[in-house]
Amino acid sequence: MAKTETPGTDVLDDGFLERARDCAEFLRDTESLLLISHIDADGLTSAGVASLALDRAGVDHETRFSKQLDDEDLDEIEADGYETVLFTDFGSGILDEIVGRSFTPVVADHHQPSETGDCDYHLNPLLFDIDGSSELSGAGTAYVLARALEGDAEDNRDLAALAVVGAVGDMQNQGGGLSGANRAVVEEGVEAGVLEAKQDLLLFGRQTRPLPKLLEYSTDVFIPGISKNSTGAKELLEDAGVEAKNSEAGGWRTWADLDETEREKLTNALFRKCVERGVDSSAIEELVGETYTLLQEKPHTELRDASEFSTLLNSTARYERADVGFAVCKGDRGEALDEARELLRGHRRNLRNGIEFVGRNGVTKLENVQYFDAGDEIPDTIVGIIAGMSYSKSAVDRGMPIVAFADADDEGEKKVSSRATKSLVRKGLNLAEVMAECSQAVGGDGGGHDIAAGATIPDDCIDEFVEEVDAKVAEQIS
Ligand SMILES: [Mn+2]
Structure with missing residues (x-):
């Protein structure tokens, strides 16, 4: 393949493309393939990009979605007897758990790889000095794989549009636009005539x-x-x-x-x-x-704008209807699109109710953090968005991060979501670090982005947890 035909040679390391070609070659020859992807806008678009490219390459596959894969899920997948399993938008963090099974794993992810576990077909920008949290999304990684999978007739550059929706869904366009390896994806989409990138007002809902x-x-x-x-x-x-x-x-x-x-x-x-x-x-x-x-x-239509598209996908994912969002990604503009819109309307209703809840009940303030516990009044899948939206409420202080708790599906656990403003991040706040460290201190686990992160903690540890958060935020911002 000539250098000029490969995606973003000016931004992407050649080693990264080489790895993508190895993965593509292996996938092309596989007999039975399961594609499994993360449930969120980036995960859905990752699956959309990968699945469309596999279709075009004539590789039969089934598709599934999961919030998080545990050993039991992996045992189940193993029992189903797939020869190969392609993980998109997750997998890198559980490498040691997916290798050594009866299937061969292929991973296209942009999250932090686990320290142990080695996989021959592991495509991750972080392995090639590209920042996976801000410069390439899961969908962007799947796009590089799709480009490597290109058949004779199609070059898959049209899939750059979906990849950009994924990057925007993962909030990689902070700071005025997509950068790093994402830029290469944008440029290819523009060249292919599927994407327009321009400076404009960033208000949400420009199309609808x-x-x-x-x-x-x-x-x-x-x-x-x-x-x-x-x-x-x-x-x-x-x-x-x-x-x-x-x-x-x-x-x-x-x-x-x-x-x-x-x-x-x-x-x-x-x-x-x-x-x-x-x-x-x-x-x-x-x-x-x-x-x-x-x-x-x-x-x-929502689909015309990357940010509206990703919101539409999120509202299918958050209500466990990944199948609907995935169908839209694959091109269904009939029933699936109608259903996605219905889910979006329901989602907006839930947001309104959630914001009213916070307005009625207010937040508790410590020195450096404010929080509220929604119990079972707000679903844990949207409590973070509501926390973020609450910043426009007078009851919520824009000068400190906000932490929201909601009951988890699993007995005895609380879901934690935290949000901050850009100006707090500029002052040194990193919620991913706060959530990871403070949840681990109380026997939970967490992570995410500097401006938005989450965790799961034992439900009797809220007070202890917020004390930890308060101290950690003070340390970061001072
Ligand atoms: Mn992602």
């Missing part, structure tokens, strides 16, 4: 939300007088001289309907409002960044 709602629901960056203020949002549109409704049909317009001049006018009006209301300049900068449009998807 009516303009006033787009502004009103902007709570990542809280804009006084606009966020959670529908009158203010409509007035801003008027001030900017941008029509909120379509002239003929009279329906609400979305950001996607605006031409460049209108977008500029509205963005400028928004910036003026921010300055006027004293929003700090670093927060204002966060309103704009690189956005990713999936050019082959219909305008005004």
Whole structure:
């Protein structure tokens, strides 16, 4: 294969591509294959990318999803008699548990590999000096594998669009856009004509939300007088001289309907409002960044925008309907898409209820951290999002991280989710470290990202755990 045909040779180490080709070659010749992937937006897109590439290469396979694989799950997979098992978006952390079984494991993951256990077909950016937490997602790793699997007719570069949805789903676009090896994936998608990458307003819902709602629901960056203020949002549109409704049909317009001049006018009006209301300049900068449009998807659908697409997938994954999200990834634009949208509506309802819960019950504050325990009132799969969204509530202090507890499915356990603001991360906060260390101190386990992380702890350890967190946060931020 000529160098110019391989993905991102300028960013990806050649060794990484070499490994991808080894994995691809092995997969091409396998007799019976199970693809198993993590249940979240990145895991679903990882499976979508891998499965589409395997289909194109004529490799039969079945697909399953799991939140986390334990020994029992692995025994079951082993008993099913697959010759090969391809793990996507997980597997690296349990290498020692998946090797030495009756199947041959192929792992395409971007999480920290376990210290022990060696696998011949282990594709992970971290093994090649690429940062798996910020520079390549599970779906990006699956994409590199897909490119290595390319048949004669198709080069699989169109799958870059899904890979970008996965990277965005894993929040790798923080700091204004995708970087590192992800860039190579973006560039290939752009060249293949499936992706548009451009600087734009970062508000959520550019394709589907009516303009006033787009502004009103902007709570990542809280804009006084606009966020959670529908009158203010409509007035801003008027001030900017941008029509909120379509002239003929009279329906609400979305950001996607605006031409460049209108977008500029509205963005400028928004910036003026921010300055006027004293929003700090670093927060204002966060309103704009690189956005990713999936050019082959219909305008005004969630699928057209990488961030809306990943949210749609998350709302299938969080309600144990990975099958629905996966079908959408593989191209189902009928029944599965309808079902995914229904799940998204239900998800939004649950978020509203959860936020009301926090509003009613408030949070408990320690010196450096605030927390609430939702018990069984909020499902553990969404309590973290609700914690993050609560930052736009006055009851929640933006100056400290927030920790949320919810009852776990397993008796005697609590699920912990934590969220922070970007400015806290800039001050040195790393919640992944906080969650890992403090949960281990009370006999649990955890990890994640600097700005969002989670853990599981024994349910009688909440007080002890938050004390640990309080001390650890103080240490990081000082
Ligand atoms: Mn991932």
